[in-house]
Amino acid sequence: RFVIPVRAENRRGTPGVVHGASATGQTVFLEPFETVEPNNQLVQLAEDEAAEILRVLRELTQRLQAVRPELVAAAETIALLDGVFARGRFARDFDAALPEFSDAGELRLEAARHPVLEDKLKRESRPIVPMNLSLNREERLLVISGPNTGGKTVALKTTGLAVLAAQSAIPVAAQRAVLPLFDSVLVDIGDEQSIAADLSTFSAHMLNLKSILETATENSLVLVDEMGTGTAPEEGAALAVALLEEFRAQGCFVLATTHHDRLKAYASTAEGVLNGAVEFDDVNLRPTYRLMVGVPGGSSGIAIAQRLGLAGAIIERARTLLSPESREAADLIAYLHRSREELDRMQKQMTEERHALEAERAKLRTEWALRQQRRIHELEAQFTEMQKRFEDNVSRVVEAVKERELRGQIEKTARRKMGELRSGAREELNAAVVQTISESQEDLGVARGVAGPVSPDLLQPGAKIRVRGFTKPVILRRLDGRNAEIAAGPLRMKIAAEEITGVESAPAGKVLSSGAASGSFSAPSRFGVANEINVIGQTVEQATEQVDKFLDDAAMAHLPSVRIIHGHGTGALRRGLGDFLRTHPLVANHTPEAEERGGKAITVVELRG
8 A cells, every 4th residue: 555654743743544664663654544545446456457367367277278288298399309409509519429339338439528627628718638538348447547636537527427428318528439338327436424424535435336336237337536545555455456356247347546556557467457547747747637548647746746836855855755666666657658658659650641641542543533534535536436437438338339239238238247346346445444444453553353253143233243453343234144244433344254253232322323325434423413223132111211312312413314223132122112103202204224224123213303
């Protein structure tokens, strides 16, 4: 209700209802009698408004109740899409990769990062050091050592987070992630000491490890930080070794960090256990955060204390108090790290040299292909010129003959000779092409294969075969006695059947260049889409899926027609594809190929314009 402030001493001069007073009592809040009725009306209107709002809400609720299932489904869809988009944004922001799941028990992380740490460093304009890790069924345990603040715990957390993200359908913050499917990720990280629960650091660790041992299976990932800490070093190391042996017997994947030299020695000698280290820069006395698998790491406690500013006299005294064994171990670890760095440098150099060689070889292949193209054009031109000269000579001879009967005989003989010449010239042309290719391949260092017996049953049209002199498989188009017609890229040629050295199964969805008459050459589509697809050996479902995508690509490339190689077999694949093509919106017509080009083993599809 609306009131007015009135000083307490003036209250009697203003008749009305007092509703309250200030904290000091010097002011009262008074509702004059003149405003009581207007205030009552305002209160009534407010109540009417609230009642109307309630009525409208109730009516809307009743209307929404009728479409409740649709609203629930929409909300669930929105939640699902929100999750999908969130995963996509995460993958974009952290350059994350889709994980690959390995049935072979391989755990491989390439350039993996912890996203929380990466986000923090990114805001500070500092680079993150990615982690590489590789374990498998034979080598499942990794003991990580190295200095404090060097990144050992981050390595455990990065691995665990990558596994959990992958199994939650979240991209992994890594360049590549190959992971097994784990049934549990069991972790003992951090200090859970508690005065209230009467737990020391060591007791808390032991209780956690006891629970992990009781839960772990061969499909578990176990992450243990500072294994064997919190008690006497000798006893702690002995317990840690015994625990690792038990985990190894159970078949778990285990990543454990430690400072105990005994655990490093165990990892160096035990089967299936690897040493790992976070690198330390002895020159600048600071960790590099790079994980190296295969070598142990030193704790570098004295060096870190020196970097943090501890008095020099104390540092020198600590070094003199080290046992000779400790100094020798530190020197050995430093030597191993230097050797590892040298190996890494040599490996990088070899990789660069290999890439340079591959680039040079690719250049040679390109030059070889250009030489072959020029040679083929020259051979085609020679063949065309020879054919033209023969036809001109025949025409002149026929024109010179006056007698009709003799003229007809000459024309008939000329046509027969022309066919023989064309066939012979084409055979010579194809042989020259094959010889040129073979010689060029030998120039490039390609070894000729040794022919082996090939079953005639396997030599079916459309089969992928190996031919002596060719480094890659070619397609068998037709087998005619002792000769075979093959397709090698854009080439169509005849070879002796004895040149076939083996048969390979055609890969799913392999596309080839378009067909042409026997002994001629054809080019692939100028749009980069070939107009043949080989689906031999696939099920109808697999083949229709491949053909559907192939037809889409062909239509986008504006190809007028394409060919589908499905083979003879039982005919089930041909019939299934026929049913599929009859209802396909992009298909205008489909018919078997001409008999001399493969017959019913191939279907020609005309596409709608």
